[in-house]
Amino acid sequence: MKTLTALSVLFVAAGMTVPAAAQDGSPSDSAAREALDGYGKCVAERNGSEARRVLTQDFRSATYRTGLKLLSQAAERDCAERVGRANVMRSANLLFAGAVAENLLETDAEPLNVRLIRASENEAQAFAPTDAVAQCLARSMPDQVAILFGTRPGSPEETTAIAPLTAAVAPCSDAAKVGSRVEVSASAMRAMIATAALRLIEGSGDTDA
Numbered sequence: 001m002k003t004l005t006a007l008s009v010l011f012v013a014a015g016m017t018v019p020a021a022a023q024d025g026s027p028s029d030s031a032a033r034e035a036l037d038g039y040g041k042c043v044a045e046r047n048g049s050e051a052r053r054v055l056t057q058d059f060r061s062a063t064y065r066t067g068l069k070l071l072s073q074a075a076e077r078d079c080a081e082r083v084g085r086a087n088v089m090r091s092a093n094l095l096f097a098g099a100v101a102e103n104l105l106e107t108d109a110e111p112l113n114v115r116l117i118r119a120s121e122n123e124a125q126a127f128a129p130t131d132a133v134a135q136c137l138a139r140s141m142p143d144q145v146a147i148l149f150g151t152r153p154g155s156p157e158e159t160t161a162i163a164p165l166t167a168a169v170a171p172c173s174d175a176a177k178v179g180s181r182v183e184v185s186a187s188a189m190r191a192m193i194a195t196a197a198l199r200l201i202e203g204s205g206d207t208d209a
Helices: 027-047 048-055 063-083 093-105 112-119 129-140 140-149 156-167 169-174 184-205
Strands: none
Touching: 027 063, 027 093, 027 169, 048 063, 048 093, 048 140, 063 093, 063 184, 093 169, 093 184, 112 184, 129 140, 129 156, 129 184, 140 156, 140 184, 156 184
16 A cells, blocks of 8 residues: 545544554654555455455444454454564554555556446445545546555655645535535545545455455
8 A cells, every 4th residue: 555634533443543643744654654554465465355344344333343443453463573563553443444445456456547447337335425525536536546556655756646636625525515624634535545446346346356
């Protein structure tokens, strides 16, 4: 996987918090995000089928929260040594889910923009206003989404790649009839789009997302 302030209070689970250093755009923010990406890659490789099952559920549900918590616990247990985080992984649910989703999307050799174009007409329920906006971005800007996911978290390249998507938030909010203003961090924006893109592709029957 390659992160404006999140509505992440909606996504924080017990025992999963965002360290202050991971929210302020500092160098340690980039390091924390790269470590989280490492956890996401490990989960996608070790437990991809279960991760897909969990991440395609309604993220407002208790079943989703339980499934994601189990995935995060498995990541702490099985991936910390590989990531080099000494058995400590802290993240908001949304950011962890996004890291896993993005790495799942990368397991297919077919270009992501091609898969998103194919899935763009697929019906997928939006579970929140931010999710509706993320779906709109994934459907309408597949090339830019693919470019974003090809950048390193917290890098200047990510900042450049995410700018057109950020500019499209207002039109997508209008299209999705989202009345409130959507303002999220770069990390949350990336995660929202990743989880929405995964559900779109999975729902299209493209099972090798």
